[in-house]
Every structure is written in C-alpha cells, then in structure tokens.
Amino acid sequence: MSLPTGIRSYSYSQDMAVFRTRTHWVWLAVLLAFLFTGPLYWSNYWLGVVNLIGITVIAATGLNILTGYCGQLSIGHAGFIAVGAYTSAIMTNRFELPFLVGLISAGGIAGLVGMVFGIPSLRVKGFYLAISTIAAQFIIIWVINHWTSLTGGFVGISVPPASIGGISLVSQASQFYLIMIVVIIVVFLTNNLARSRVGRAFVAIRDNDLAAQVMGINLFRYKLLAFFLGCFLAGIAGSLLAHWTGFMNAENFTMTDSILYIGMIIIGGLGTTIGPILGVLFIRLAQQGITFLSPLLEDTFAMPAGFTTGLGPMVFGLAIMLFLILEPRGLAHRWALIRASYRLWPF
Amino acid sequence: MAEFGQFAITGVTVGMVYALIALGFVLIWKSSGVANLTLGQLVLVFSWFTYGMLVQAGFPVWLGMPLVVLFAVGVGWLVERIALRPLIGQPILSLITVTLGVAFFIEGMVSFIWPKSVAALPRLFPDEPVHVGAAVVSQEYLWAAVISVVLFVLLTLFFKRHRMGIVMRAVADDQMAVQACGIPVAQIFSRSWMFACALAAVGGVLMSSIGGITFGLVETGLKAFSVVILGGLDSFLGAIVAGPIIGLAENVGGGYLTPLTWPGVREIIPFVIIVIVMFIRPHGLFGERRIERI
Numbered sequence: 001m002s003l004p005t006g007i008r009s010y011s012y013s014q015d016m017a018v019f020r021t022r023t024h025w026v027w028l029a030v031l032l033a034f035l036f037t038g039p040l041y042w043s044n045y046w047l048g049v050v051n052l053i054g055i056t057v058i059a060a061t062g063l064n065i066l067t068g069y070c071g072q073l074s075i076g077h078a079g080f081i082a083v084g085a086y087t088s089a090i091m092t093n094r095f096e097l098p099f100l101v102g103l104i105s106a107g108g109i110a111g112l113v114g115m116v117f118g119i120p121s122l123r124v125k126g127f128y129l130a131i132s133t134i135a136a137q138f139i140i141i142w143v144i145n146h147w148t149s150l151t152g153g154f155v156g157i158s159v160p161p162a163s164i165g166g167i168s169l170v171s172q173a174s175q176f177y178l179i180m181i182v183v184i185i186v187v188f189l190t191n192n193l194a195r196s197r198v199g200r201a202f203v204a205i206r207d208n209d210l211a212a213q214v215m216g217i218n219l220f221r222y223k224l225l226a227f228f229l230g231c232f233l234a235g236i237a238g239s240l241l242a243h244w245t246g247f248m249n250a251e252n253f254t255m256t257d258s259i260l261y262i263g264m265i266i267i268g269g270l271g272t273t274i275g276p277i278l279g280v281l282f283i284r285l286a287q288q289g290i291t292f293l294s295p296l297l298e299d300t301f302a303m304p305a306g307f308t309t310g311l312g313p314m315v316f317g318l319a320i321m322l323f324l325i326l327e328p329r330g331l332a333h334r335w336a337l338i339r340a341s342y343r344l345w346p347f
Numbered sequence: 348m349a350e351f352g353q354f355a356i357t358g359v360t361v362g363m364v365y366a367l368i369a370l371g372f373v374l375i376w377k378s379s380g381v382a383n384l385t386l387g388q389l390v391l392v393f394s395w396f397t398y399g400m401l402v403q404a405g406f407p408v409w410l411g412m413p414l415v416v417l418f419a420v421g422v423g424w425l426v427e428r429i430a431l432r433p434l435i436g437q438p439i440l441s442l443i444t445v446t447l448g449v450a451f452f453i454e455g456m457v458s459f460i461w462p463k464s465v466a467a468l469p470r471l472f473p474d475e476p477v478h479v480g481a482a483v484v485s486q487e488y489l490w491a492a493v494i495s496v497v498l499f500v501l502l503t504l505f506f507k508r509h510r511m512g513i514v515m516r517a518v519a520d521d522q523m524a525v526q527a528c529g530i531p532v533a534q535i536f537s538r539s540w541m542f543a544c545a546l547a548a549v550g551g552v553l554m555s556s557i558g559g560i561t562f563g564l565v566e567t568g569l570k571a572f573s574v575v576i577l578g579g580l581d582s583f584l585g586a587i588v589a590g591p592i593i594g595l596a597e598n599v600g601g602g603y604l605t606p607l608t609w610p611g612v613r614e615i616i617p618f619v620i621i622v623i624v625m626f627i628r629p630h631g632l633f634g635e636r637r638i639e640r641i
Contacts, residue, residue: 073440075384075447120625126439127382127580131572132625135618138569146609256454259447266444310459317452324445325433 004343018191035180039173047172053284054179055240058186060264060276062233065190067262068270069199070226071206072121073130076137077234077261082253084110084235085242086144086151089159092243094150099162099243106239107232113140114231121223125209137255144250156249159242175244182240186233191273193229202226203271256313263320269330278331286315349481354602355595356479360488361557362574362594363495368550368567369574369586370502371543377519377581378539381431382439384446386547387568388453393419393548394468394555394564395461401469408471415552416545423544427537435533454565467559468552491553498549499587506583515539519581566614570597573617576624579634589632593617 009015019025039047063077074080084106091102117136121129144151151157162169162178169175193199201222204212213219242248260283268279294308323330368386375383396418400411430445472490476483506512517525518535526532547568554567574593578585601613630636 067440071440073443117622120622120629124625124629127376127443128576128625128629130382130384130443131576131621134569134572135621135625138618139615139622142611142615146611256451259451262444262447263451270440304459304462306459306462309462310455310457313451313455314459315455317448317450317455320448320451321430321445324437324441324448325430328437328441 002340002343016195036177039176044172047176049284049288051172051176051179051244053280054176054183055237055244056261056264056280056284057183057277058240059234059237060261060268060280061186061190062230062237063261064265064268064270064272064276065193065202065233066226066230068265068272068275069194069202069206070223070230071125071202071209072118072223072226073126073262074133074230075130075255075258075262076117076133076135076140077230078253078255078257079133079137079140080110080114080231080234081238081241081257082140082144082250083113083231084238085248085253086157086238087235088239089157089242089248090150092160093157099164103162103236103239106242107235110235110238111228111232114227114234115224118224118227118231121227122220134255134258137258141250141253152249154249156247158247159245161246162240162243169243179240179244182236186236187273187277194271194273198222198225206271260316263316265330266320266328267323267330269332269335272330272332274335275330275332278335282319282331283316286319287312290315350602351599352480352482353484354599356482356484357488358595358598359591360484360492360594361554361598362591363492364550364553364590365567365570365574365593366587366590367495367498367553368547368571369578369590370499370583371546371550372571372575373578373581373583373586374515374539374546375536375543376575378515379431379518379536380439381442381536382446383543384443384572385426385450385453385568386571387565388450388457389419389422389544389547390551390554390568391560391562391564392422392453392457393544394551394560395457395466397548397552397555398461398466398468398560402466412552415548419544419548420541423540423542424537426544427540431536431540432533435536465559465561468556471552471556487553487557491557494549494553498546502583511538570617573621575631576621577631579631581635582631582633585631585633593620596620 003020007021009020014020019028038050042050059077059081063074066072066074087109088099088102088106091097091105092099113136117132120132124132145154147153148155162175164178167174169178194202201212201217204215204217205219205222205226209219241252245252264279264283265276266279267282268277269275290312294311297303298307327333368390372383372386375381393415397411397415400406400414401408404411406414426449430449431442434441434445472486474486476485477489478484506516514525514530515535515538517528517530518532522532525535550567550571551564554564570593574586574589577593578587578589597613597616600616604612604616624631
C-alpha cells in the first residue's frame with residue numbers, strides 16, 4: 001500500500017487500515033452516497049441493470065477467491081450459481097421457509113457441491129481441474145433439468161420475492177438495497193480474507209503448491225476451503241438472482257455464462273479486490289451497449305440477420321484474448337496506475 | 348441381443364470419431380502444453396463451413412472437402428499465430444483461458460455467418476442401411492469408422508516414419524533439446540495446431556453427416572475431452588482406445604439406463620466418466636503419471 005508523501009503509520013492498526021487517509025474516507029463517503037441515493041434518479045430499467053451487476057459482482061468475487069487467489073480454474077461457476085438459485089427457490093417455494101434461511105442455505109449447499117467437485121483438485125490441477133468443473137456444470141444442469149418433481153424441470157420454477165421480517169422486497173429499488181448491502185459485505189469480507197492467513201495461504205498455493213505444502217500449509221484443507229468459499233458466494237449470488245428474476249429455468253445458467261465469469265475476472269484483474277468489480281462493470285455495460293447498438297448498426301449497414309446474436313460473443317471473446325495478451329493484470333492494474341499518477345501529480 | 352449389437356456398433360463407430368477429434372487435442376497438448384478448450388467450437392465451425400461449401404456454394408464433394416481441410420489448416424495457423432504465440436511461457440491458466448476466448452469468438456462468428464441453428468449436409472454416403480448380424484446400421488456409421496481407422500493408420504505412419512512427425516514427437520518429449528538441435532519449436536506448435544484443426548474438420552464432417560449440423564456439435568468436442576481424460580492426456584494410443592470406450596459407454600449405457608433413470612441420460616455419461624476417472628486414476632489409462640518437483 002503506497003501512501004502520499006508525509007503520511008506515516010504510528011501503530012499497527014493504522015498500518016493495516018484499508019482506508020488510510022482522510023481523502024480515502026471522503027471518496028468512500030461520496031461513492032456510497034452516490035450509490036445509495038441511486039434509486040432516486042435511476043430509471044427502473046437501469047436499476048435492474050445495476051442489480052444484475054451487483055449480483056454478478058458477488059459471483060465473480062467468489063470465482064476470484066477460487067481462481068484469482070487460489071489458482072484453481074473453475075469453468076463451472078454458472079453450475080454452482082444454479083445450485084444456489086435452485087436451493088433458495090425450492091426452500092422458499094416448495095417448503096415456504098423464510099428468505100434468509102434460503103439465502104444462507106443456498107450458499108451452504110452450493111459450497112458443499114463445489115467441495116465435492118473440488119476434491120480432485122488435490123491430485124490434479126490446471127486442465128484436469130478445468131475439465132472436471134466443466135463436467136460439474138453439465139451434470140448439475142442435467143440433474144436440474146430432469147429432477148422435475150423438485151426443480152420444475154425444463155419448464156422452470158417460480159420464486160416468491162425476497163422478504164425480510166415481513167417486508168416483501170418486490171420493487172427494483174428495494175431489491176437494490178438488499179443486493180447492494182450484500183455486495184458491500186461480501187467485498188469487505190473478501191478484501192480482509194485476502195490479507196489474512198487464509199488468503200496468504202491461497203496465494204502461496206497458487207504460486208507454487210508444493211512449496212506451500214513444505215511451508216506447512218495443509219493443501220487439502222485450503223483447496224477445499226477455497227472451493228467452499230468460492231461456491232458459497234456463487235450460491236449467495238444464485239439465491240439473490242432467483243429472487244430478483246422471480247422465474248427461472250436451467251437456461252439461465254449455461255456454460256457460456258461460466259466462461260463469461262472467467263472473462264470478467266481476467267478483464268478485471270485476477271487476485272485483486274477491485275478486479276471483479278471492474279470486470280463485471282466492463283462486461284455488463286458492454287452487454288448493454290451491444291443490445292443498444294447492434295439493432296442500430298444492423299439497420300444502418302444492412303448487416304446479416306445473425307449480427308445481433310453473434311456480436312456479443314465475438315466482442316467478449318476478443319476482449320478476453322486481448323486482455324490476456326496485452327494486459328494480463330487486467331483493469332485493476334490500470335486503476336492502480338491511475339491512482340498512482342493522481343497521487344504523484346504533478347510528477 | 349440385436350438391440351445390444353445395435354448400440355455397440357453405433358457406440359464404437361461414433362467413439363472412433365471422438366478419438367479422431369481427441370487426437371488433435373493430444374497432439375497440441377504434447378507438443379506445446381496448451382489445453383485446447385476450443386475443440387467443440389472448432390468442430391462446429393468446420394461443419395458449418397462444409398455446409399457453406401457443399402450446399403451454399405454448391406461445390407462437388409471432391410472439391411469441397413479439400414477446401415474444408417484447407418480452411419481448417421488456415422484457422423489452426425491463425426489461432427496459433429494470433430492467440431497462442433504471444434503467450435508462450437505464460438502460466439497454464441492463461442493458456443487455457445485464451446482458448447476459451449477463442450471459443451467464444453468462434454461461437455459468435457458462427458451465429459454471425461450462419462444464423463440458422465440447424466442444417467443438414469447433403470448425403471455423402473449411400474443411405475442403404477447395412478445388416479451386421481441382427482443389427483441394422485446406417486452406412487454413415489460404418490464409413491465414419493473406416494475413415495477414422497484409415498486416418499489412425501496414416502497418422503501412426505506419419506509419426507513413425509516422416510521427418511516432420513518425428514520432429515513433432517521430439518518436441519513433445521523435450522523442447523529444449525529440440526531447440527538446441529536447430530529445429531524451430533514455435534513452427535512445430537503451429538504445425539500441431541494445423542493438424543489438430545484438420546482432424547477436427549474431418550471429425551466434424553463425419554459427426555454432422557450422422558446427426559446433422561446443430562449447436563450440439565460443441566458437445567462432441569467436449570466428449571473428446573472425456574476421451575483424453577480417460578485415455579491419458581499425453582497418449583495417442585490412449586485416445587484411440589478410449590474413444591470407442593466412451594462411445595460404447597454412451598450408447599450402450601444410454602440405451603439400457605434410460606428406462607431406469609431419467610431420459611437423456613446418455614448426454615452426461617461422458618461427464619460422469621470424467622468425474623470417476625478424476626477420482627480414481629487422474630492420469631488416465633495410458634497417461635504418464637507426473638511427478639512434480641519444485
């Protein structure tokens with residue numbers, strides 16, 4: 001953590017503070033004030049977009065713990081989100097349990113499922129793990145599609161709106177506050193997790209797992225913990241997604257989404273707190289831009305019929321490739337450069 | 348029994364096509380250590396290109412098919428040159444994810460150029476079904492098996508006899524030593540991508556002549572992953588043996604398990620096999636057990 005000139009830390013707690021200077025606190029206050037007054041001046045449509053961004057940030061943060069910090073590539077994240085979404089939906093719809101129970105158990109069950117598919121990670125890594133998570137994705141979606149009595153099968157399942165203490169959160173604005181509070185908690189906890197023993201152990205495993213083991217890190221425990229935490233957040237995101245959309249089927253959780261989540265954390269920057277947020281903003285806003293622009297382009301330049309559907313994947317595929325080749329540290333690195341130049345100005 | 352024969356013959360023949368596609372994966376993995384997750388999308392785009400050549404442009408088969416293979420080789424060269432070459436020496440995480448980016452891009456390309464979701468290739472093989480014992484098999488399956496076997500033999504000869512093949516095996520064995528002998532390793536990477544794409548093209552044509560061109564062809568590529576996992580990532584023999592096993596398990600298992608479980612069980616059998624192999628024997632049937640050192 002680099003500080004402006006002339007600022008020193010006189011105690012350990014000062015040294016460890018996330019927000020160190022008064023300027024940091026002011027910016028944080030401005031950001032939070034802007035965010036939480038958002039429903040006053042955003043239209044319902046854009047509130048929906050922001051809600052989706054919030055949910056995606058939670059899921060991407062989970063994947064960032066697993067892939068960015070611990071180095072275990074997962075191409076089945078959408079599958080784990082689906083587990084969370086369906087757990088929550090079944091809990092609240094079929095068993096009529098309260099929303100908060102659904103939310104927590106969605107995280108827990110998605111985490112457990114993730115751990116099961118993470119067990120091979122002790123013996124294999126890299127490509128093998130990628131394939132076993134792809135297998136997880138397909139098996140999970142297949143079970144959801146065919147266990148009709150529980151999940152509603154191909155037709156889908158309707159989910160009651162979230163309600164806390166008798167207050168039903170139906171409108172986009174009320175959902176917005178719920179989602180944003182969860183996002184802030186998740187980002188705060190993840191940021192601190194990364195600086196604790198657990199986070200440092202994850203990074204050690206990512207950089208060299210044998211060396212980490214020699215240094216006394218229990219690989220089995222920490223890898224499974226990474227899978228649990230990553231998939232726990234996926235489950236939380238899934239639960240929020242389920243209650244936000246109100247109706248869903250397995251079509252919402254395809255392998256394409258799984259790849260997109262990986263794209264998000266790569267574009268944002270692996271192993272940073274701000275990375276997933278920037279990556280999600282990039283991808284989701286690009287999606288908005290494409291849905292807005294492509295009909296216009298299609299009309300003006302007489303594009304072939306597949307232009308609208310094809311443009312999105314092409315742009316995202318290209319973005320993933322370009323970021324990996326040109327800026328492998330992602331937008332988070334750019335952001336750090338901008339901050340540094342602001343701090344060092346006028347030099 | 349006739350039913351079993353039916354399932355077994357379909358399974359083994361389809362499995363051979365899987366093995367063919369999987370060989371391309373093994374080739375790239377062995378020579379450059381890149382895991383090619385684009386396989387499914389490559390199969391898809393080459394099948395559509397075949398459709399473009401034979402149906403849309405109306406070329407005869409003898410002209411169309413070489414063009415398809417040529418196109419595949421070109422795509423292989425391009426992908427290696429643009430996406431993989433700049434990342435040589437990067438961690439495996441980047442190498443895997445860049446192929447995912449390529450996969451995404453190709454998927455977009457396909458829906459951009461061929462917005463229809465389903466199409467059929469013209470008949471490449473006579474449509475008279477053949478009786479094998481009590482089973483009735485349509486000729487596509489048998490032709491697929493024959494073409495696969497011929498290609499296996501040709502590839503084996505190529506890797507055993509031809510100078511290029513020997514160089515490729517040498518690169519797979521020890522890149523440093525090969526570089527020291529004055530052989531351009533990066534060029535070999537590019538060759539292996541061309542080969543893999545050509546194999547994916549042939550596999551794609553065979554698969555789509557059986558089942559038509561659908562988006563499901565992407566899953567054919569994913570099934571090739573279960574073949575390489577079962578056979579061992581770095582073993583050609585493993586891929587050739589495991590292909591028919593996967594095809595057999597898929598068709599026989601699917602045929603007999605469907606009444607017992609939910610319909611569509613055959614779709615996930617390859618993935619269940621992946622998970623089982625991963626738990627029991629992660630290096631596969633013939634793969635090399637890696638001992639890692641710091």
